[in-house]
Amino acid sequence: MKRAGKSEAMTITIRALHPFIGGEATGVDLRRTLTPAEVAAIDAGMDRHAVLVFPGQAITDEQQVTFSLNFGAIEKAVGGDLTKLEEKRLSLDFADVSNLDRENKVKARDDRHRLFGLANRLWHSDSSFRAVPAKYSLLSGRVIPAAGGNTEFADMRAAYDALDAATKAQIEDLVCEHSLIYSRAQLGFTELSPEEKAMFKPVRQRLVRTHPVTGRKSLFLSSHIGTIVGWEMPEARDFIRELTEHATQRQFVYAHVWRTNDLVVWDNRQTMHRVRRFDDTKEPRDVRRTTVAGDGPTVAQAA
Numbered sequence: 001m002k003r004a005g006k007s008e009a010m011t012i013t014i015r016a017l018h019p020f021i022g023g024e025a026t027g028v029d030l031r032r033t034l035t036p037a038e039v040a041a042i043d044a045g046m047d048r049h050a051v052l053v054f055p056g057q058a059i060t061d062e063q064q065v066t067f068s069l070n071f072g073a074i075e076k077a078v079g080g081d082l083t084k085l086e087e088k089r090l091s092l093d094f095a096d097v098s099n100l101d102r103e104n105k106v107k108a109r110d111d112r113h114r115l116f117g118l119a120n121r122l123w124h125s126d127s128s129f130r131a132v133p134a135k136y137s138l139l140s141g142r143v144i145p146a147a148g149g150n151t152e153f154a155d156m157r158a159a160y161d162a163l164d165a166a167t168k169a170q171i172e173d174l175v176c177e178h179s180l181i182y183s184r185a186q187l188g189f190t191e192l193s194p195e196e197k198a199m200f201k202p203v204r205q206r207l208v209r210t211h212p213v214t215g216r217k218s219l220f221l222s223s224h225i226g227t228i229v230g231w232e233m234p235e236a237r238d239f240i241r242e243l244t245e246h247a248t249q250r251q252f253v254y255a256h257v258w259r260t261n262d263l264v265v266w267d268n269r270q271t272m273h274r275v276r277r278f279d280d281t282k283e284p285r286d287v288r289r290t291t292v293a294g295d296g297p298t299v300a301q302a303a
């Protein structure tokens with residue numbers, strides 16, 4: 001790989017974008033191999049800000065994978081959507097969250113994959129429907145639409161901190177069930193084959209997580225939640241909806257307006273996010289996500 005000149009002289013600078021969540025990282029070229037000091041600076045920035053924006057990073061797929069591997073193993077894009085292996089536009093190192101098909105054409109309005117993917121407009125944490133949920137997501141903005149398509153991030157640490165003591169005590173040991181079936185059903189997408197339903201079998205996650213480095217607690221909320229273990233489903237959904245409303249108040253949210261070649265990295269253990277509406281049946285939005293797998297499950301799974 002060709003190295004950019006004067007790399008030794010570069011120093012990463014991170015400035016806060018919001019009182020709680022989000023920072024902008026400059027002074028680093030993600031096309032080249034990072035030094036251990038640079039990786040440590042980014043890790044520290046992620047622990048503090050939970051979301052980092054790296055503007056002006058015109059990277060290839062290969063460079064994005066290499067950068068992602070600094071933070072852990074890549075979660076393979078299997079079992080997270082309806083796309084069969086032979087239909088995939090990108091390699092299995094990428095979750096294709098664009099609005100494009102294999103021929104790079106914008107998906108039609110009634111395309112089943114499009115309708116399934118519309119649930120990315122609901123607040124969620126990536127791969128909370130997997131037994132081992134994601135650590136970081138790294139999203140590269142290759143083609144950005146003229147209007148709309150912002151990604152919003154909500155700080156689940158600040159949201160937890162702002163709860164009253166009684167609610168904190170009530171939720172401390174609660175366990176939720178997460179599945180893609182539940183998030184899709186919120187938008188009325190329920191037509192799934194028996195094989196798809198089996199693939200999207202619910203998993204269990206703690207509702208309160210503790211960050212392994214900072215020790216801060218956060219709410220592990222997601223639109224993938226369908227119930228709380230031991231609760232009746234309607235009372236669980238009512239409670240989760242109330243917590244989600246609390247956690248996504250504007251003071252906890254950083255809204256990212258995309259520019260071409262932004263790379264945005266977020267910590268799914270401490271944040272929720274959603275993409276906002278845009279003219280997705282007309283304008284291409286080619287954004288490519290690598291996902292760093294988490295260290296392990298948040299709680300034991302049901303037998």
Ligand SMILES: [Fe+2]
Nearest residue numbers: 120124125126
């Ligand atoms: Fe997502």
